[in-house]
Amino acid sequence: MLRITLPLQKNAAPVPAIGRVAIIGGGFTGATLARLLALHEQYWPHEIVVFEPRAHLGGGLAYDTDDPSLRLNVAAHRMRAVPGDPQAFVRWLSDSGRLERDPDAVANGAVYARRGDFADFMRGQIQPFLDSGIVKHLRQRVERIHRRRGRWQIEGDGGAMLQADVLVVATGHPPPTPPSALASRLVGDPRFVANPSRPGALRDIRQNDNVFIVGAGLTALDAVAMLRNGGHCGQVTLLSRTGHLPQPQAAGDFAPHGDFLIGVPDTALSVLKRVRFALEEVTENGLPWQSVFEALRHQGQAIWRGLPLLEQQRVLRHLRRRFEVHRFRMPPQIAELVGREKATGGLRACAGRIVAVQPRREEIVIDIAARPHGTMERHGAQWVLVATGPDHGNATGSQTCLSELQRLGLLSKDPCGLGIACDAESRALARDGYPMEDLFIAGPLARGTFGELSGVPEIAAQAEKIAQQILEMSFATTRTITIRSM
Numbered sequence: 001m002l003r004i005t006l007p008l009q010k011n012a013a014p015v016p017a018i019g020r021v022a023i024i025g026g027g028f029t030g031a032t033l034a035r036l037l038a039l040h041e042q043y044w045p046h047e048i049v050v051f052e053p054r055a056h057l058g059g060g061l062a063y064d065t066d067d068p069s070l071r072l073n074v075a076a077h078r079m080r081a082v083p084g085d086p087q088a089f090v091r092w093l094s095d096s097g098r099l100e101r102d103p104d105a106v107a108n109g110a111v112y113a114r115r116g117d118f119a120d121f122m123r124g125q126i127q128p129f130l131d132s133g134i135v136k137h138l139r140q141r142v143e144r145i146h147r148r149r150g151r152w153q154i155e156g157d158g159g160a161m162l163q164a165d166v167l168v169v170a171t172g173h174p175p176p177t178p179p180s181a182l183a184s185r186l187v188g189d190p191r192f193v194a195n196p197s198r199p200g201a202l203r204d205i206r207q208n209d210n211v212f213i214v215g216a217g218l219t220a221l222d223a224v225a226m227l228r229n230g231g232h233c234g235q236v237t238l239l240s241r242t243g244h245l246p247q248p249q250a251a252g253d254f255a256p257h258g259d260f261l262i263g264v265p266d267t268a269l270s271v272l273k274r275v276r277f278a279l280e281e282v283t284e285n286g287l288p289w290q291s292v293f294e295a296l297r298h299q300g301q302a303i304w305r306g307l308p309l310l311e312q313q314r315v316l317r318h319l320r321r322r323f324e325v326h327r328f329r330m331p332p333q334i335a336e337l338v339g340r341e342k343a344t345g346g347l348r349a350c351a352g353r354i355v356a357v358q359p360r361r362e363e364i365v366i367d368i369a370a371r372p373h374g375t376m377e378r379h380g381a382q383w384v385l386v387a388t389g390p391d392h393g394n395a396t397g398s399q400t401c402l403s404e405l406q407r408l409g410l411l412s413k414d415p416c417g418l419g420i421a422c423d424a425e426s427r428a429l430a431r432d433g434y435p436m437e438d439l440f441i442a443g444p445l446a447r448g449t450f451g452e453l454s455g456v457p458e459i460a461a462q463a464e465k466i467a468q469q470i471l472e473m474s475f476a477t478t479r480t481i482t483i484r485s486m
């Protein structure tokens, strides 16, 4: 590979080097980036095209729902969705009258708004730029991407064919991959729901049907909330490796506690020791343990980046499950539902792994080896749902356009299996390990590099940096040409 940096022509009029930016995916990440780029319209006459099959930009998988039982997992004042205006969402909730119309949002001294309301808020953020035409929403799914004479050529499934100077991959959460024991016996069975987040996926479940859910995180609890909201009263069983459910949010407000960046820990064990120490401190001082996980969230990127690759992989192997149940917490409304359902026996959580599945006419029989002793347990249910969460390790495999880029060597999987490899500037790393100057990875798919990049505030901050870089590229005084042999 050869990289040459050339000065742009002397005395030439400053012509913006970038005419069009294409963003694949218009969920929270894609919409935020499009808006931030559009804010600079007066300095930079360009066009931003967002490919997104959903009807509106800004919602994506997380928030594009009108189910009133689905609430934000995080209090509204912690959403910090708009860079430079952290309380914009809280203000909107009150100014738009949404809060008044949804009194149940207030719980434990904070506001846990409906997810659909957050999507509406985001829609309002991007709408002026759609109206002015600087942002274009192409309601198509990107199928193919080619490289043609130093530009990107993008093909949508509705026939769109577009060239762009900069490409941003913001395709977010890939679908879950069902455990092989399930997939081999149940794929094609109408009682098997491989992706319960898909609109209408739970529609055929009857009131008294028993439901077996593989996974016990927030996605599984979303399914429970949607079922119960729709009048379902059958037995629900959740299966996970540990049997732990997400922890609840703390009551009231609290400050983050713990400084993990003094002499940044460089092993998984040293991170664990520091977390334990901080937890002891908060217990002694009568503070909620959630304050430690809030500090971990704020410092998460620096902690992650301070760990060598082997230690990052150790964190994922040994600490990930325990971390996730404390980091991705359930809102008080869901905590109340779970408490009630567990007390009445309507909801059971068990730990173990599936060893056999038999689809019978009246029900599906699932045998599990229960933890900790491996004793065999038999469960029967009319429905089996997969709620193991997005399979980020399969981010490129789940999309033809991304697997094609990977095949061409223009992007690669990250070595931790969390998504797509990129550098600290969010530029995709090609197969040769060098960054692609005009290909950015935005949102959760870049977690392998940043660690903590799932929540709205962190994604918004990353989008702000990417927007700044694209803007700088546009007015660069030099141009780097990369010649790759592939």
Ligand SMILES: Cc1cc2nc3c(=O)[nH]c(=O)nc-3n(C[C@H](O)[C@H](O)[C@H](O)COP(=O)(O)OP(=O)(O)OC[C@H]3O[C@@H](n4cnc5c(N)ncnc54)[C@H](O)[C@@H]3O)c2cc1C
Binding pocket: 024, 025, 026, 027, 028, 029, 030, 051, 052, 053, 054, 059, 060, 061, 062, 063, 071, 072, 073, 074, 079, 140, 141, 142, 143, 170, 171, 172, 173, 174, 222, 399, 401, 442, 443, 444, 454, 455, 456, 457, 459
């Ligand atoms: C259920 C859920 C609840 C959450 N709740 C909270 C919360 O309360 N607070 C918080 O801070 N964080 C929360 N998060 C985390 C965070 O907000 C999300 O991770 C964030 O919304 C990610 O947005 P995204 O746009 O990157 O991804 P997504 O939401 O997955 O959006 C990606 C978009 O890309 C589109 N797309 C995919 N492939 C293509 C293609 N080939 N062509 C065109 N378009 C494509 C999809 O249609 C989709 O709309 C939640 C996440 C989930 C999944």
